[in-house]
Amino acid sequence: MSTVAFVALVVILVPRMPRWDRVKQSFFSGEQFADSFPRLLDAFVLDLKIFAWSVPVILGFGMLVALARVSRNPALFPIRALCVIYVDLMRGVPVLLWIYLIGFGVPGLGLERPWNSPLLWGTVALCLTYSSYVSEVFRSGIEGVHESQRAAARSLGLTHGQALRLVVIPQAVRRVIPPLMNDLVSLQKDVALVSLIGPIEILRQAGIDKSKFANFTPYVVAAVIFLCITVPLTRTADWLLARERRRTGATRVAA
């Protein structure tokens, strides 16, 4: 009810603002919208491609780092230490900065084509940062699986590796799907940051359109396109989280 009232107020009041006509013209021009939409949608394909390439890399690498960090083998100590440093470094600096540093820095070394593409290294930077976030999510999931599960698996004669692969990891992954989805929603948006070092994806195309037509509507178009992807993703993540809460809540009562 209050939502309806609020929306009604906005709809009635905003057009009465003194500059509304100008804003309407430069942000919500229907003509400009129709003109930019196909071009931006085309450019958005690159975002989707970067996203699609990054996700498996991030999940795989994130899991490897998580496994290294929870390992107890004394021989793996150097790798554990390396992983801690890596995660701290990646998490301690904004994604954008890593994209600049790696995306401009590595091609600046004078590598041959195609190894000098900012698109490539921007994506690498994105993967490295997000892998560190995801590794922490996986690590908390693995540590959340009770020690007795591992003991049960080992007592049946399964090897350490089998116990991890068949018993611990599947339970850990199930637990962390909701936070994982949240990271993927952020990733979907942060893909656009790669545009800041060159590649013409949706955000950059919107910038080009804006300058060409002296109109901000392309940005609104880009926002709408993003929302079409991120809102369903977010809703799914929330739904999974609620389901997980209900499930674990239920078992706690039963136990």
Place this chain on the structure above:
Amino acid sequence: MNAHLSIRGVHKAFGRNEVLRGVSLDVPRGNVVAFIGASGSGKSTLLRCINLLEPIDDGEIVLDGTDISAPGFDANVARRDVGLVFQNYNLFPHMNVMRNITLALTHAAGAEKSAAEASAMDLLTRFGLADKARAYPEHLSGGQQQRVAIIRAVALKPSVLLLDEVTAALDPQLVGEVLDLIAELRTSGMTMLMATHEMSFAHSIADTVCFLHDGTIHESGTPQEVLDAPREERTRTFLARTNRR
């Protein structure tokens, strides 16, 4: 020495805490041994050591004449021969009953999936759980979960079964079904070592009762000897305290 399982001078410490200080015991084939003792006396630790879940500091665990605790021995192979069932069942919650039972059969014992499922189904049928084969652990009662956990261990055809207070987490009305299963396993000739607080059950099923105290087997003998007419003062105090509860 023709004991099925020999525990010889087993020592185990956690840091400064010396839990086992020389436990020795010979178990003939098909015998049932009940370990009793106060909380913290090392019953669980001893069973976990026999299953090699915990490395022992000193001593030997000899199964059918082989020292399975020897450094070179493949612990994963030994563990298949020595089943362990836990107080809290520890079923795998993300797998249904069938997969809980067949997992180690197919992945550790190298059985074909179909053969593993057939033998699991046989066991489930024998113990009245055939209709639960596709159910997930969270949908089973505690008694059913613990029976599945025992079947999961038995499916590997271990030569010794270790039971760690398998009824302690159960509601009283669910204890019976689990004890019946254990009694049935005894009839089939399974060698079993169990930690228990169920004195009357120990009395009726065990061939030998061992009272653990101070890191050693303080007193052992038939149930009649140890439970009805204990010779040691400590045993008497312990039993008096348990019976009053």
